Structures are given as structure tokens and as C-alpha cells.
């Protein structure tokens with residue numbers, strides 16, 4: 001029983017590791033249909049809590065999950081909900097913020113706008 005749970009967990013993690021996009025729980029479930037949706041949700045929360053994956057609350061849509069091979073930020077199109085992943089000079093941004101008496105551990109930028117989806 002325990003072994004099977006671990007296998008399910010690994011299958012979920014593998015899907016996220018191999019995906020170039022952030023996925024919703026339903027999308028993860030579609031890729032590992034042998035794992036029921038409730039188990040997918042539970043494991044995604046588990047991985048998020050242990051910081052193996054990131055839970056993205058990007059606003060217009062349901063939460064998405066991703067395995068970040070490199071830390072990065074997101075730009076979301078408010079029309080087609082496309083998500084772009086980009087890196088930024090984090091150290092410079094931290095300086096620009098000028099947060100005195102505050103040590104920044106994590107910097108997450110979410111940019112909203114309109115992509116070139118109509119072209």
C-alpha cells in the first residue's frame with residue numbers, strides 16, 4: 001500500500017518535472033489518469049509544502065503547479081491566460097525595492113498584460 005502511494009507520488013512529480021508549462025491539478029490528473037483527482041490535489045499540496053514544487057496563484061485561473069528547474073518569474077496574459085516564464089536580475093530588483101530592516105528571502109514577480117496571441 002505504502003509503495004503504491006510512493007509510486008503515485010513519483011508519477012505526479014515526474015509529470016511536473018518533464019512539463020515545460022505550469023499545470024493545474026486537472027491537467028496533472030489528465031496526464032496520470034491512474035491517480036484519482038483527490039490524490040493529485042493532496043500530493044500537489046504536499047510537494048508545495050515541502051517546497052519541491054511551486055504553487056502559482058496567477059489570478060485569472062485556478063492554481064497551477066510547476067517544478068522550477070531554475071527560479072523565475074511569470075507574466076500572464078489577461079486575455080488568453082498564456083503564462084510566460086522569465087528570469088530577472090533578482091539581486092538588482094531586491095536593491096531597488098529598498099526594503100530597510102527587511103531581509104528578502106524570496107522574490108516572485110507576476111506581471112499581467114496582453115501577449116501577442118492575436119498575431
Ligand SMILES: [Zn+2]
Nearest residue numbers: 077080115117
Ligand atoms: Zn494572450
Ligand SMILES: [Zn+2]
Nearest residue numbers: 022066072085
Ligand atoms: Zn514558471
